[in-house]
Amino acid sequence: MRKSKAKTAETRKRIVGAASALFRSEGIHATGLAEVMNAAGLTHGGFYRHFDSKDQLVAEAFDDASVSLRRTLEKVVGNKKGKAAIAAIVENYLAFKHRDNPASGCAFSSMGSELGRANNKTRGEASRAFLKLVEAISRHLPDGESAAAKSEAIFLLSAMIGALTMARVVDDPKLSLAILRSAKDHCAAPR
Amino acid sequence: MRKSKAKTAETRKRIVGAASALFRSEGIHATGLAEVMNAAGLTHGGFYRHFDSKDQLVAEAFDDASVSLRRTLEKVVGNKKGKAAIAAIVENYLAFKHRDNPASGCAFSSMGSELGRANNKTRGEASRAFLKLVEAISRHLPDGESAAAKSEAIFLLSAMIGALTMARVVDDPKLSLAILRSAKDHCAAPR
DNA sequence: TGTACATCAGTGAACGCGCGTTCACTGATGTAC
DNA sequence: TGTACATCAGTGAACGCGCGTTCACTGATGTAC
Numbered sequence: 001m002r003k004s005k006a007k008t009a010e011t012r013k014r015i016v017g018a019a020s021a022l023f024r025s026e027g028i029h030a031t032g033l034a035e036v037m038n039a040a041g042l043t044h045g046g047f048y049r050h051f052d053s054k055d056q057l058v059a060e061a062f063d064d065a066s067v068s069l070r071r072t073l074e075k076v077v078g079n080k081k082g083k084a085a086i087a088a089i090v091e092n093y094l095a096f097k098h099r100d101n102p103a104s105g106c107a108f109s110s111m112g113s114e115l116g117r118a119n120n121k122t123r124g125e126a127s128r129a130f131l132k133l134v135e136a137i138s139r140h141l142p143d144g145e146s147a148a149a150k151s152e153a154i155f156l157l158s159a160m161i162g163a164l165t166m167a168r169v170v171d172d173p174k175l176s177l178a179i180l181r182s183a184k185d186h187c188a189a190p191r
Numbered sequence: 192m193r194k195s196k197a198k199t200a201e202t203r204k205r206i207v208g209a210a211s212a213l214f215r216s217e218g219i220h221a222t223g224l225a226e227v228m229n230a231a232g233l234t235h236g237g238f239y240r241h242f243d244s245k246d247q248l249v250a251e252a253f254d255d256a257s258v259s260l261r262r263t264l265e266k267v268v269g270n271k272k273g274k275a276a277i278a279a280i281v282e283n284y285l286a287f288k289h290r291d292n293p294a295s296g297c298a299f300s301s302m303g304s305e306l307g308r309a310n311n312k313t314r315g316e317a318s319r320a321f322l323k324l325v326e327a328i329s330r331h332l333p334d335g336e337s338a339a340a341k342s343e344a345i346f347l348l349s350a351m352i353g354a355l356t357m358a359r360v361v362d363d364p365k366l367s368l369a370i371l372r373s374a375k376d377h378c379a380a381p382r
Numbered sequence: 383t384g385t386a387c388a389t390c391a392g393t394g395a396a397c398g399c400g401c402g403t404t405c406a407c408t409g410a411t412g413t414a415c
Numbered sequence: 416t417g418t419a420c421a422t423c424a425g426t427g428a429a430c431g432c433g434c435g436t437t438c439a440c441t442g443a444t445g446t447a448c
Contacts, residue, residue, distance in 0.1 A: 011424080027220060030220050044402090044426095108356075108357065157357075158350065161356065171317075182343070182346040183350075194391050202391080239435095245434095
Protein backbone atom coordinates (compact mmCIF):
# COMPACT_ATOMS: atom_id res chain seq x y z
CA MET A 1 0.00 0.00 0.00
CA ARG A 2 2.88 2.36 -0.54
CA LYS A 3 1.69 5.86 -1.51
CA SER A 4 3.19 8.40 -3.88
CA LYS A 5 5.43 11.09 -2.40
CA ALA A 6 2.77 13.70 -3.03
CA LYS A 7 0.10 11.62 -1.26
CA THR A 8 2.45 10.93 1.62
CA ALA A 9 3.19 14.62 2.12
CA GLU A 10 -0.52 15.34 1.97
CA THR A 11 -1.24 12.67 4.59
CA ARG A 12 1.42 14.09 6.88
CA LYS A 13 -0.13 17.54 6.62
CA ARG A 14 -3.54 16.08 7.39
CA ILE A 15 -2.18 14.42 10.54
CA VAL A 16 -0.53 17.66 11.73
CA GLY A 17 -3.74 19.58 11.02
CA ALA A 18 -5.88 17.11 12.93
CA ALA A 19 -3.44 17.12 15.85
CA SER A 20 -3.29 20.89 15.86
CA ALA A 21 -7.07 21.15 16.18
CA LEU A 22 -7.40 18.35 18.74
CA PHE A 23 -4.55 19.56 20.97
CA ARG A 24 -6.14 23.00 21.03
CA SER A 25 -9.65 21.80 21.76
CA GLU A 26 -8.96 18.94 24.19
CA GLY A 27 -5.44 19.58 25.42
CA ILE A 28 -2.18 17.86 24.56
CA HIS A 29 -2.18 15.27 27.30
CA ALA A 30 -5.85 14.42 26.86
CA THR A 31 -5.51 13.77 23.14
CA GLY A 32 -4.31 10.30 22.15
CA LEU A 33 -2.42 9.44 18.98
CA ALA A 34 -5.14 6.98 17.95
CA GLU A 35 -7.64 9.85 18.16
CA VAL A 36 -5.42 12.07 16.02
CA MET A 37 -4.86 9.39 13.39
CA ASN A 38 -8.55 8.60 13.35
CA ALA A 39 -9.39 12.26 12.78
CA ALA A 40 -6.94 12.17 9.86
CA GLY A 41 -8.75 9.13 8.44
CA LEU A 42 -6.03 6.62 9.30
CA THR A 43 -5.35 3.87 11.82
CA HIS A 44 -2.93 4.52 14.66
CA GLY A 45 -0.30 2.03 13.50
CA GLY A 46 0.91 4.25 10.68
CA PHE A 47 1.82 7.16 12.91
CA TYR A 48 5.50 6.30 13.17
CA ARG A 49 5.97 6.32 9.38
CA HIS A 50 5.60 10.11 9.69
CA PHE A 51 6.85 11.07 13.16
CA ASP A 52 9.41 9.92 15.69
CA SER A 53 7.24 10.52 18.72
CA LYS A 54 4.19 12.31 20.07
CA ASP A 55 6.50 15.11 21.22
CA GLN A 56 7.55 15.75 17.64
CA LEU A 57 3.91 15.93 16.59
CA VAL A 58 3.20 18.36 19.41
CA ALA A 59 5.97 20.67 18.18
CA GLU A 60 4.76 20.53 14.57
CA ALA A 61 1.12 20.91 15.52
CA PHE A 62 1.97 23.97 17.58
CA ASP A 63 3.91 25.42 14.67
CA ASP A 64 0.96 24.80 12.36
CA ALA A 65 -1.35 26.61 14.77
CA SER A 66 0.95 29.59 15.17
CA VAL A 67 1.42 30.04 11.41
CA SER A 68 -2.34 29.92 10.98
CA LEU A 69 -2.85 32.53 13.71
CA ARG A 70 -0.38 34.90 12.05
CA ARG A 71 -2.14 34.48 8.70
CA THR A 72 -5.48 35.24 10.33
CA LEU A 73 -4.12 38.39 11.93
CA GLU A 74 -2.56 39.54 8.65
CA LYS A 75 -5.91 38.99 6.98
CA VAL A 76 -7.92 41.00 9.51
CA VAL A 77 -5.39 43.83 9.36
CA GLY A 78 -5.50 44.03 5.57
CA ASN A 79 -4.49 47.53 4.52
CA LYS A 80 -5.27 49.11 7.87
CA LYS A 81 -2.57 51.17 9.56
CA GLY A 82 -1.82 52.31 13.08
CA LYS A 83 -4.70 52.41 15.55
CA ALA A 84 -7.14 50.87 13.07
CA ALA A 85 -4.82 47.88 12.56
CA ILE A 86 -4.39 47.37 16.31
CA ALA A 87 -8.14 47.68 16.84
CA ALA A 88 -8.79 45.06 14.15
CA ILE A 89 -6.33 42.64 15.75
CA VAL A 90 -7.78 43.16 19.21
CA GLU A 91 -11.41 42.86 18.06
CA ASN A 92 -10.64 39.71 16.15
CA TYR A 93 -8.61 38.09 18.92
CA LEU A 94 -11.14 38.85 21.65
CA ALA A 95 -14.21 37.93 19.59
CA PHE A 96 -16.83 35.40 20.77
CA LYS A 97 -16.05 33.43 17.64
CA HIS A 98 -12.47 32.99 18.82
CA ARG A 99 -13.47 32.19 22.39
CA ASP A 100 -15.95 29.56 21.24
CA ASN A 101 -13.66 27.86 18.74
CA PRO A 102 -10.39 26.98 20.42
CA ALA A 103 -9.68 24.25 17.85
CA SER A 104 -8.98 26.85 15.17
CA GLY A 105 -7.72 29.63 17.45
CA CYS A 106 -4.63 30.83 19.29
CA ALA A 107 -2.57 27.97 20.68
CA PHE A 108 -1.24 30.07 23.56
CA SER A 109 -4.73 30.49 24.95
CA SER A 110 -5.83 26.90 24.44
CA MET A 111 -2.64 25.14 25.53
CA GLY A 112 -0.87 27.83 27.56
CA SER A 113 -0.36 26.00 30.81
CA GLU A 114 0.57 22.78 28.99
CA LEU A 115 3.12 24.59 26.82
CA GLY A 116 4.95 25.73 29.96
CA ARG A 117 5.67 22.04 30.65
CA ALA A 118 6.39 20.99 27.06
CA ASN A 119 9.79 19.78 25.88
CA ASN A 120 12.58 22.14 24.82
CA LYS A 121 11.82 22.00 21.11
CA THR A 122 8.20 22.98 21.57
CA ARG A 123 9.02 25.74 24.04
CA GLY A 124 11.65 27.09 21.65
CA GLU A 125 9.10 27.21 18.87
CA ALA A 126 6.61 28.81 21.22
CA SER A 127 9.13 31.56 22.02
CA ARG A 128 9.79 32.26 18.34
CA ALA A 129 6.08 32.20 17.53
CA PHE A 130 5.38 34.63 20.37
CA LEU A 131 8.06 37.01 19.11
CA LYS A 132 6.72 36.90 15.57
CA LEU A 133 3.28 37.84 16.84
CA VAL A 134 4.79 40.63 18.93
CA GLU A 135 6.48 41.94 15.78
CA ALA A 136 3.21 41.68 13.82
CA ILE A 137 1.57 43.88 16.46
CA SER A 138 4.35 46.37 17.27
CA ARG A 139 4.66 47.18 13.55
CA HIS A 140 1.35 49.03 13.84
CA LEU A 141 2.25 50.98 16.96
CA PRO A 142 3.76 54.49 16.85
CA ASP A 143 7.54 54.24 16.37
CA GLY A 144 7.07 50.52 15.66
CA GLU A 145 10.74 49.56 15.77
CA SER A 146 11.38 51.06 19.20
CA ALA A 147 11.86 49.12 22.40
CA ALA A 148 8.82 50.88 23.83
CA ALA A 149 6.63 49.65 20.99
CA LYS A 150 7.94 46.12 21.44
CA SER A 151 7.22 46.26 25.17
CA GLU A 152 3.75 47.60 24.45
CA ALA A 153 3.10 44.80 21.94
CA ILE A 154 4.35 42.18 24.39
CA PHE A 155 1.92 43.49 26.96
CA LEU A 156 -1.01 43.67 24.53
CA LEU A 157 -0.45 40.10 23.41
CA SER A 158 0.03 38.69 26.94
CA ALA A 159 -3.05 40.53 28.13
CA MET A 160 -5.18 39.25 25.27
CA ILE A 161 -3.97 35.69 25.84
CA GLY A 162 -4.84 35.94 29.54
CA ALA A 163 -8.23 37.45 28.82
CA LEU A 164 -9.19 34.82 26.25
CA THR A 165 -8.01 32.04 28.54
CA MET A 166 -10.07 33.37 31.44
CA ALA A 167 -13.10 34.04 29.22
CA ARG A 168 -13.04 30.30 28.53
CA VAL A 169 -12.47 29.28 32.14
CA VAL A 170 -15.40 31.05 33.78
CA ASP A 171 -18.82 29.45 33.43
CA ASP A 172 -20.85 32.64 33.82
CA PRO A 173 -21.58 34.07 30.34
CA LYS A 174 -21.88 37.61 31.71
CA LEU A 175 -18.51 37.39 33.39
CA SER A 176 -16.95 35.91 30.28
CA LEU A 177 -18.34 38.83 28.30
CA ALA A 178 -17.06 41.31 30.89
CA ILE A 179 -13.57 39.82 30.65
CA LEU A 180 -13.48 40.13 26.87
CA ARG A 181 -14.97 43.62 26.96
CA SER A 182 -12.58 44.96 29.59
CA ALA A 183 -9.65 43.65 27.57
CA LYS A 184 -11.00 45.20 24.37
CA ASP A 185 -11.48 48.53 26.16
CA HIS A 186 -7.93 48.54 27.42
CA CYS A 187 -6.16 47.05 24.41
CA ALA A 188 -7.91 48.54 21.39
CA ALA A 189 -6.58 52.02 22.07
CA PRO A 190 -3.08 51.59 23.51
CA ARG A 191 -1.39 54.58 25.02
CA MET B 192 -6.35 0.90 61.20
CA ARG B 193 -9.24 3.28 61.73
CA LYS B 194 -8.05 6.82 62.59
CA SER B 195 -9.56 9.43 64.90
CA LYS B 196 -11.80 12.08 63.35
CA ALA B 197 -9.13 14.70 63.89
CA LYS B 198 -6.47 12.57 62.21
CA THR B 199 -8.83 11.80 59.33
CA ALA B 200 -9.55 15.46 58.71
CA GLU B 201 -5.84 16.18 58.84
CA THR B 202 -5.13 13.45 56.30
CA ARG B 203 -7.79 14.79 53.99
CA LYS B 204 -6.24 18.24 54.13
CA ARG B 205 -2.84 16.76 53.38
CA ILE B 206 -4.20 15.01 50.29
CA VAL B 207 -5.85 18.21 49.03
CA GLY B 208 -2.65 20.16 49.67
CA ALA B 209 -0.51 17.63 47.85
CA ALA B 210 -2.95 17.56 44.92
CA SER B 211 -3.09 21.32 44.81
CA ALA B 212 0.68 21.58 44.46
CA LEU B 213 1.01 18.70 41.99
CA PHE B 214 -1.83 19.84 39.74
CA ARG B 215 -0.26 23.28 39.58
CA SER B 216 3.26 22.07 38.86
CA GLU B 217 2.58 19.14 36.52
CA GLY B 218 -0.94 19.73 35.29
CA ILE B 219 -4.21 18.03 36.20
CA HIS B 220 -4.21 15.36 33.54
CA ALA B 221 -0.54 14.54 33.99
CA THR B 222 -0.87 14.00 37.75
CA GLY B 223 -2.06 10.56 38.84
CA LEU B 224 -3.95 9.79 42.04
CA ALA B 225 -1.22 7.38 43.13
CA GLU B 226 1.28 10.23 42.82
CA VAL B 227 -0.95 12.50 44.90
CA MET B 228 -1.50 9.89 47.62
CA ASN B 229 2.20 9.12 47.66
CA ALA B 230 3.02 12.80 48.13
CA ALA B 231 0.59 12.80 51.05
CA GLY B 232 2.42 9.81 52.56
CA LEU B 233 -0.31 7.26 51.79
CA THR B 234 -0.99 4.45 49.34
CA HIS B 235 -3.43 5.00 46.50
CA GLY B 236 -6.06 2.53 47.70
CA GLY B 237 -7.27 4.81 50.45
CA PHE B 238 -8.18 7.66 48.16
CA TYR B 239 -11.88 6.81 47.95
CA ARG B 240 -12.34 6.93 51.72
CA HIS B 241 -11.97 10.71 51.31
CA PHE B 242 -13.23 11.58 47.81
CA ASP B 243 -15.81 10.35 45.31
CA SER B 244 -13.63 10.86 42.26
CA LYS B 245 -10.58 12.60 40.85
CA ASP B 246 -12.89 15.37 39.62
CA GLN B 247 -13.94 16.12 43.18
CA LEU B 248 -10.30 16.33 44.22
CA VAL B 249 -9.59 18.68 41.32
CA ALA B 250 -12.36 21.01 42.48
CA GLU B 251 -11.15 20.99 46.10
CA ALA B 252 -7.51 21.35 45.12
CA PHE B 253 -8.37 24.34 42.97
CA ASP B 254 -10.29 25.87 45.84
CA ASP B 255 -7.35 25.33 48.17
CA ALA B 256 -5.05 27.08 45.70
CA SER B 257 -7.35 30.03 45.23
CA VAL B 258 -7.81 30.59 48.96
CA SER B 259 -4.06 30.49 49.39
CA LEU B 260 -3.56 33.03 46.58
CA ARG B 261 -6.03 35.44 48.19
CA ARG B 262 -4.27 35.11 51.53
CA THR B 263 -0.94 35.83 49.89
CA LEU B 264 -2.30 38.94 48.20
CA GLU B 265 -3.86 40.16 51.44
CA LYS B 266 -0.52 39.68 53.12
CA VAL B 267 1.49 41.62 50.55
CA VAL B 268 -1.05 44.45 50.61
CA GLY B 269 -0.93 44.77 54.40
CA ASN B 270 -1.92 48.30 55.33
CA LYS B 271 -1.17 49.77 51.94
CA LYS B 272 -3.87 51.77 50.19
CA GLY B 273 -4.62 52.80 46.62
CA LYS B 274 -1.74 52.82 44.17
CA ALA B 275 0.69 51.37 46.68
CA ALA B 276 -1.61 48.39 47.27
CA ILE B 277 -2.04 47.77 43.54
CA ALA B 278 1.70 48.07 43.01
CA ALA B 279 2.35 45.54 45.78
CA ILE B 280 -0.10 43.06 44.25
CA VAL B 281 1.36 43.48 40.77
CA GLU B 282 4.97 43.22 41.94
CA ASN B 283 4.20 40.12 43.92
CA TYR B 284 2.19 38.42 41.22
CA LEU B 285 4.72 39.11 38.47
CA ALA B 286 7.78 38.25 40.56
CA PHE B 287 10.41 35.70 39.46
CA LYS B 288 9.63 33.83 42.63
CA HIS B 289 6.06 33.34 41.48
CA ARG B 290 7.06 32.43 37.92
CA ASP B 291 9.55 29.84 39.15
CA ASN B 292 7.26 28.22 41.71
CA PRO B 293 4.00 27.27 40.05
CA ALA B 294 3.28 24.63 42.71
CA SER B 295 2.58 27.31 45.29
CA GLY B 296 1.31 30.01 42.95
CA CYS B 297 -1.76 31.14 41.07
CA ALA B 298 -3.83 28.24 39.75
CA PHE B 299 -5.17 30.27 36.83
CA SER B 300 -1.69 30.65 35.42
CA SER B 301 -0.58 27.09 36.03
CA MET B 302 -3.77 25.27 35.02
CA GLY B 303 -5.54 27.91 32.89
CA SER B 304 -6.05 25.97 29.70
CA GLU B 305 -6.97 22.82 31.61
CA LEU B 306 -9.52 24.68 33.72
CA GLY B 307 -11.34 25.72 30.56
CA ARG B 308 -12.05 22.02 29.97
CA ALA B 309 -12.78 21.08 33.59
CA ASN B 310 -16.17 19.90 34.81
CA ASN B 311 -18.97 22.28 35.80
CA LYS B 312 -18.21 22.24 39.51
CA THR B 313 -14.59 23.23 39.02
CA ARG B 314 -15.41 25.91 36.47
CA GLY B 315 -18.05 27.32 38.81
CA GLU B 316 -15.50 27.53 41.59
CA ALA B 317 -13.02 29.07 39.19
CA SER B 318 -15.53 31.78 38.33
CA ARG B 319 -16.20 32.59 41.95
CA ALA B 320 -12.49 32.56 42.77
CA PHE B 321 -11.79 34.91 39.87
CA LEU B 322 -14.48 37.33 41.06
CA LYS B 323 -13.13 37.31 44.60
CA LEU B 324 -9.70 38.22 43.29
CA VAL B 325 -11.22 40.95 41.14
CA GLU B 326 -12.90 42.34 44.24
CA ALA B 327 -9.62 42.16 46.19
CA ILE B 328 -8.00 44.28 43.50
CA SER B 329 -10.78 46.75 42.62
CA ARG B 330 -11.09 47.65 46.30
CA HIS B 331 -7.79 49.50 45.98
CA LEU B 332 -8.69 51.37 42.79
CA PRO B 333 -10.22 54.87 42.81
CA ASP B 334 -14.00 54.62 43.29
CA GLY B 335 -13.51 50.95 44.12
CA GLU B 336 -17.17 49.96 44.03
CA SER B 337 -17.82 51.35 40.56
CA ALA B 338 -18.30 49.32 37.39
CA ALA B 339 -15.26 51.04 35.91
CA ALA B 340 -13.07 49.89 38.80
CA LYS B 341 -14.37 46.36 38.45
CA SER B 342 -13.65 46.39 34.73
CA GLU B 343 -10.19 47.76 35.42
CA ALA B 344 -9.54 45.03 37.98
CA ILE B 345 -10.79 42.33 35.61
CA PHE B 346 -8.35 43.59 33.02
CA LEU B 347 -5.43 43.82 35.44
CA LEU B 348 -5.98 40.29 36.66
CA SER B 349 -6.45 38.78 33.18
CA ALA B 350 -3.38 40.59 31.92
CA MET B 351 -1.25 39.40 34.84
CA ILE B 352 -2.45 35.82 34.37
CA GLY B 353 -1.57 35.96 30.68
CA ALA B 354 1.82 37.49 31.34
CA LEU B 355 2.77 34.94 33.99
CA THR B 356 1.60 32.08 31.78
CA MET B 357 3.65 33.34 28.84
CA ALA B 358 6.68 34.08 31.04
CA ARG B 359 6.64 30.36 31.86
CA VAL B 360 6.06 29.23 28.28
CA VAL B 361 8.99 30.95 26.58
CA ASP B 362 12.41 29.37 26.95
CA ASP B 363 14.45 32.55 26.49
CA PRO B 364 15.16 34.09 29.92
CA LYS B 365 15.46 37.59 28.47
CA LEU B 366 12.10 37.32 26.76
CA SER B 367 10.55 35.92 29.93
CA LEU B 368 11.92 38.91 31.82
CA ALA B 369 10.64 41.29 29.14
CA ILE B 370 7.15 39.81 29.43
CA LEU B 371 7.06 40.24 33.20
CA ARG B 372 8.54 43.72 33.01
CA SER B 373 6.15 44.98 30.34
CA ALA B 374 3.21 43.72 32.39
CA LYS B 375 4.57 45.37 35.54
CA ASP B 376 5.04 48.64 33.68
CA HIS B 377 1.48 48.60 32.42
CA CYS B 378 -0.27 47.22 35.47
CA ALA B 379 1.48 48.79 38.44
CA ALA B 380 0.14 52.26 37.66
CA PRO B 381 -3.36 51.79 36.24
CA ARG B 382 -5.04 54.73 34.58
C1' DT C 383 -16.25 3.27 83.89
C1' DG C 384 -15.87 -1.09 81.40
C1' DT C 385 -17.12 -4.24 77.83
C1' DA C 386 -18.80 -5.81 73.15
C1' DC C 387 -19.45 -4.64 68.81
C1' DA C 388 -19.96 -1.73 64.68
C1' DT C 389 -17.52 1.50 62.00
C1' DC C 390 -14.24 2.86 58.83
C1' DA C 391 -9.14 4.80 57.51
C1' DG C 392 -5.71 2.78 55.28
C1' DT C 393 -3.27 -1.23 52.69
C1' DG C 394 -2.17 -3.72 48.68
C1' DA C 395 -3.84 -6.59 45.00
C1' DA C 396 -6.74 -6.50 41.19
C1' DC C 397 -10.16 -4.64 37.52
C1' DG C 398 -10.69 -2.97 32.64
C1' DC C 399 -9.03 0.49 29.77
C1' DG C 400 -6.39 3.56 26.86
C1' DC C 401 -1.91 5.19 26.41
C1' DG C 402 2.64 5.54 23.37
C1' DT C 403 5.20 2.52 20.82
C1' DT C 404 6.61 -1.72 18.05
C1' DC C 405 6.13 -5.11 14.57
C1' DA C 406 4.94 -8.53 10.84
C1' DC C 407 2.57 -8.07 6.92
C1' DT C 408 0.46 -6.15 2.39
C1' DG C 409 0.79 -4.23 -1.91
C1' DA C 410 1.37 0.00 -4.66
C1' DT C 411 5.23 3.13 -5.81
C1' DG C 412 9.85 4.16 -7.08
C1' DT C 413 14.19 2.73 -9.09
C1' DA C 414 17.87 0.21 -11.51
C1' DC C 415 18.94 -2.04 -15.58
C1' DT D 416 9.94 1.52 -22.74
C1' DG D 417 9.60 -2.73 -20.09
C1' DT D 418 10.82 -5.75 -16.39
C1' DA D 419 12.49 -7.13 -11.64
C1' DC D 420 13.13 -5.81 -7.35
C1' DA D 421 13.61 -2.75 -3.33
C1' DT D 422 11.16 0.57 -0.75
C1' DC D 423 7.90 2.03 2.38
C1' DA D 424 2.77 4.00 3.64
C1' DG D 425 -0.66 2.05 5.93
C1' DT D 426 -3.07 -1.90 8.62
C1' DG D 427 -4.17 -4.28 12.71
C1' DA D 428 -2.47 -7.03 16.50
C1' DA D 429 0.41 -6.82 20.28
C1' DC D 430 3.82 -4.85 23.91
C1' DG D 431 4.35 -3.03 28.72
C1' DC D 432 2.67 0.51 31.47
C1' DG D 433 0.02 3.68 34.28
C1' DC D 434 -4.45 5.31 34.70
C1' DG D 435 -9.01 5.74 37.75
C1' DT D 436 -11.57 2.79 40.38
C1' DT D 437 -12.96 -1.37 43.29
C1' DC D 438 -12.47 -4.66 46.86
C1' DA D 439 -11.25 -7.96 50.69
C1' DC D 440 -8.90 -7.37 54.59
C1' DT D 441 -6.80 -5.31 59.07
C1' DG D 442 -7.15 -3.28 63.31
C1' DA D 443 -7.73 1.07 65.91
C1' DT D 444 -11.59 4.21 66.95
C1' DG D 445 -16.19 5.31 68.20
C1' DT D 446 -20.52 3.94 70.27
C1' DA D 447 -24.19 1.52 72.77
C1' DC D 448 -25.27 -0.56 76.92
